[in-house]
Amino acid sequence: xxxxxxxxxxxxxxxxxxxxxxxxxxxxxxxxxxxxxxxxxxxxxxxxxxxxxxxxxxxxxxxxxxxxxxxxxxxxxxxxxxxxxxxxxxxxxxxxxxxxxxxxxxxxxxxxxxxxxxxxxxxxxxxxxxxxxxxxxxxxxxxxxxxxxxxxxxxxxxxxxxxxxxxxxxxxxxxxxxxxxxxxxxxxxxxxxxxxxxxxxxxxxxxxxxxxxxxxxxxxxxxxxxxxxxxxxxxxxxxxxxxxxxxxxxxxxxxxxxxxxxxxxxx
Amino acid sequence: xxxxxxxxxxxxxxxxxxxxxxxxxxxxxxxxxxxxxxxxxxxxxxxxxxxxxxxxxxxxxxxxxxxxxxxxxxxxxxxxxxxxxxxxxxxxxxxxxxxxxxxxxxxxxxxxxxxxxxxxxxxxxxxxxxxxxxxxxxxxxxxxxxxxxxxxxxxxxxxxxxxxxxxxxxxxxxxxxxxxxxxxxxxxxxxxxxxxxxxxxxxxxxxxxxxxxxxxxxxxxxxxxxxxxxxxxxxxxxxxxxxxxxxxxxxxxxxxxxxxxxxxxxxxxxxxxxxxxxxxxxxxxxxxxxxxxxxxxxxxxxxxxxxxxxxxxxxxxxxxxxxxxxxxxxxxxxxxxxxxxxxxxxxxxxxxxxxxxxxxxxxxxxxxxxxxxxxxxxxxxxxxxxxxxxxxxxxxxxxxxxxxxxxxxxxxxxxxxxxxxxxxxxxxxxxxxxxxxxxxxxxxxxxxxxxx
Numbered sequence: 001x002x003x004x005x006x007x008x009x010x011x012x013x014x015x016x017x018x019x020x021x022x023x024x025x026x027x028x029x030x031x032x033x034x035x036x037x038x039x040x041x042x043x044x045x046x047x048x049x050x051x052x053x054x055x056x057x058x059x060x061x062x063x064x065x066x067x068x069x070x071x072x073x074x075x076x077x078x079x080x081x082x083x084x085x086x087x088x089x090x091x092x093x094x095x096x097x098x099x100x101x102x103x104x105x106x107x108x109x110x111x112x113x114x115x116x117x118x119x120x121x122x123x124x125x126x127x128x129x130x131x132x133x134x135x136x137x138x139x140x141x142x143x144x145x146x147x148x149x150x151x152x153x154x155x156x157x158x159x160x161x162x163x164x165x166x167x168x169x170x171x172x173x174x175x176x177x178x179x180x181x182x183x184x185x186x187x188x189x190x191x192x193x194x195x196x197x198x199x200x201x202x203x204x205x206x207x208x209x210x211x212x213x214x215x216x217x218x219x220x221x222x223x224x225x226x227x228x229x230x231x232x233x234x235x236x237x238x239x240x241x242x243x244x245x246x247x248x249x250x251x252x253x254x255x256x257x258x259x260x261x262x263x264x265x266x267x
Numbered sequence: 268x269x270x271x272x273x274x275x276x277x278x279x280x281x282x283x284x285x286x287x288x289x290x291x292x293x294x295x296x297x298x299x300x301x302x303x304x305x306x307x308x309x310x311x312x313x314x315x316x317x318x319x320x321x322x323x324x325x326x327x328x329x330x331x332x333x334x335x336x337x338x339x340x341x342x343x344x345x346x347x348x349x350x351x352x353x354x355x356x357x358x359x360x361x362x363x364x365x366x367x368x369x370x371x372x373x374x375x376x377x378x379x380x381x382x383x384x385x386x387x388x389x390x391x392x393x394x395x396x397x398x399x400x401x402x403x404x405x406x407x408x409x410x411x412x413x414x415x416x417x418x419x420x421x422x423x424x425x426x427x428x429x430x431x432x433x434x435x436x437x438x439x440x441x442x443x444x445x446x447x448x449x450x451x452x453x454x455x456x457x458x459x460x461x462x463x464x465x466x467x468x469x470x471x472x473x474x475x476x477x478x479x480x481x482x483x484x485x486x487x488x489x490x491x492x493x494x495x496x497x498x499x500x501x502x503x504x505x506x507x508x509x510x511x512x513x514x515x516x517x518x519x520x521x522x523x524x525x526x527x528x529x530x531x532x533x534x535x536x537x538x539x540x541x542x543x544x545x546x547x548x549x550x551x552x553x554x555x556x557x558x559x560x561x562x563x564x565x566x567x568x569x570x571x572x573x574x575x576x577x578x579x580x581x582x583x584x585x586x587x588x589x590x591x592x593x594x595x596x597x598x599x600x601x602x603x604x605x606x607x608x609x610x611x612x613x614x615x616x617x618x619x620x621x622x623x624x625x626x627x628x629x630x631x632x633x634x635x636x637x638x639x640x641x642x643x644x645x646x647x648x649x650x651x652x653x654x655x656x657x658x659x660x661x662x663x664x665x666x667x668x669x670x671x672x673x674x675x676x677x678x679x680x681x682x683x684x685x686x687x688x689x690x691x692x693x694x695x696x697x698x699x700x701x702x703x704x705x706x707x708x709x710x711x712x713x714x715x716x717x718x719x
Contacts (some may be wrong), residue, residue, distance in 0.1 A: 014643070065391075065394070066394055121460075121462075123462050123463060141466075173463070174463075175462070175463070176462070192399075196462075196463060196464045196465050197458070197462065197464050198464050198465060198466045198494055198495065200453070200464075200465045200466055200467065202463060202465060223463055234387055234389070234453050234455050234465050235385075235387050235391075235395055236389065237391050238392040261693075
């Protein structure tokens with residue numbers, strides 16, 4: 001029996017919603033202290049952090065009401081030790097050669113059609129989609145936020161710590177308040193709600209699948225989400241799916257995180 | 268001869284010439300009627316097109332000074348770093364002091380908080396819109412109530428803080444967003460530090476569209492915009508000044524620039540652009556802190572005022588062509604009259620009529636015909652304009668860009684009537700000058716020998 005692609009999508013979203021979308025019941029748990037929350041955040045960060053380099057193919061699928069669907073193919077390069085990040089767009093043809101480069105605390109965007117670099121903020125919507133830099137970068141929750149535990153909750157079959165994170169003063173983050181659900185057993189992030197300064201919920205992200213890869217440089221496993229489903233809470237019909245494929249922890253050439261290297265990819 | 272007798276003779280000569288000219292016009296009834304009708308139609312057209320441009324200007328002034336600008340504005344930019352500019356005036360109450368002091372007491376001075384963002388129906392219905400957000404104090408700006416026609420709800424409900432944030436939409440916006448009074452809309456913006464922020468606001472009134480301008484504007488409260496943009500209560504978008512006469516705006520703006528500079532404020536160079544078109548220039552400049560920008564309503568409308576200028580240009584070209592046709596027609600008609608009446612001219616010259624009187628006779632003919640036709644044309648134009656206004660003719664969306672409203676609206680100004688009543692006869696007399704001169708130059712003997 002053949003299933004139509006849209007039906008497949010509906011079924012997937014429904015399954016996802018049942019699994020992690022709604023808290024089935026609030027699990028009983030003692031409230032974590034500030035130190036314990038910090039420890040949770042550090043664990044979440046450390047599990048995803050790699051001491052060496054990281055490369056992955058990503059597909060960013062953007063669906064917006066009354067607009068054509070956007071599907072980008074890109075490669076993400078990271079050197080977490082030096083806070084370097086680069087996103088190089090490869091497909092569609094019109095986007096090929098465009099890229100983002102994070103050097104220190106500055107995010108730069110390059111467009112080969114105009115041959116210019118523009119400085120963008122941390123809140124930049126990557127490629128005009130619902131995703132932002134933090135969705136591709138290493139997790140820095142403990143550095144950027146101060147968290148409080150608001151109880152534990154059941155998300156489908158998972159029990160999760162419910163944390164409310166407030167951005168530290170002077171830290172450039174996409175949203176000043178984040179609510180997150182962290183699996184109490186694996187410390188994988190299950191769900192994240194981004195909240196604007198006004199208190200309005202702006203977007204909800206689900207992390208349905210996680211994978212691990214052994215890192216030689218870290219001498220331990222590195223965890224990364226296989227898929228991130230981002231739902232726009234302002235324009236309810238808009239959503240972005242990021243699929244992360246072929247993660248690779250091999251070392252990258254030393255000169256890769258430079259403007260010249262990214263420019264050379266479009267020549 | 269005493270001067271009194273000379274004047275009397277002059278007067279009786281003019282009266283006699285008028286009588287002859289009048290009789291000639293009546294005698295060549297067919298030609299008079301044709302030429303008169305042509306002049307009447309051109310005058311009527313001139314009156315109507317002038318009334319259209321006056322109507323557009325009046326509507327534009329009324330609409331934009333209600334929706335987006337004062338006659339004179341004191342706005343500006345605040346730069347946290349040289350590359351980050353926000354269109355705000357900080358400590359605006361301090362800026363208001365020298366502004367108020369330099370203006371007469373009865374001049375209305377208000378402040379508005381401005382923004383630009385996405386308006387969304389949170390239910391997922393309708394289509395999101397990018398709109399200008401204007402934070403006002405409706406109790407201060409009662410002029411809005413006179414201009415804006417409420418279809419549903421109450422404008423005064425904007426002040427209802429107990430329902431949270433509130434907003435007033437225009438008809439087309441409400442239709443596109445699929446919301447009605449009592450529904451919630453989400454206002455989403457990018458703040459000066461480039462973060463996204465959004466709030467929900469309840470629709471408290473829906474107003475009738477005020478031309479195309481209203482399609483881009485949403486009214487809300489000042490505190491709503493401040494919450495959205497994370498501004499403190501001392502910050503505003505612009506101080507708007509409403510003068511008795513909008514034509515005084517450039518002079519007032521110039522005087523305000525000097526006053527504010529004397530009070531120690533840094534003033535931006537005057538530039539005829541709306542504030543949102545100045546972002547690129549401002550962010551490129553190497554300065555931080557506050558700079559004030561004094562603009563007039565015409566500066567803020569630079570992007571759409573070209574419609575009026577284009578219309579004026581088209582009008583000038585069309586009327587130049589029509590006037591040339593009228594002048595050529597009149598000259599041709601007078602040439603024919605002179606040819607037909609050559610023997611008559613000879614007789615008049617033979618019995619003692621001077622060259623000047625012959626010249627005056629033909630000029631009087633042209634003058635009388637064009638004055639009467641222009642007067643009738645003006646009256647017809649006024650009548651047609653009144654009729655068109657009464658009919659409230661709806662125009663297409665494309666034409667609304669020119670008209671600044673959804674119905675045809677003509678305004679006849681005293682200057683338009685004066686132009687019609689003087690320009691047309693003046694052109695007609697100018698056209699008659701050469702044929703009349705040729706008639707006056709004719710020798711009586713040659714004229715009498717002419718065989719028609």
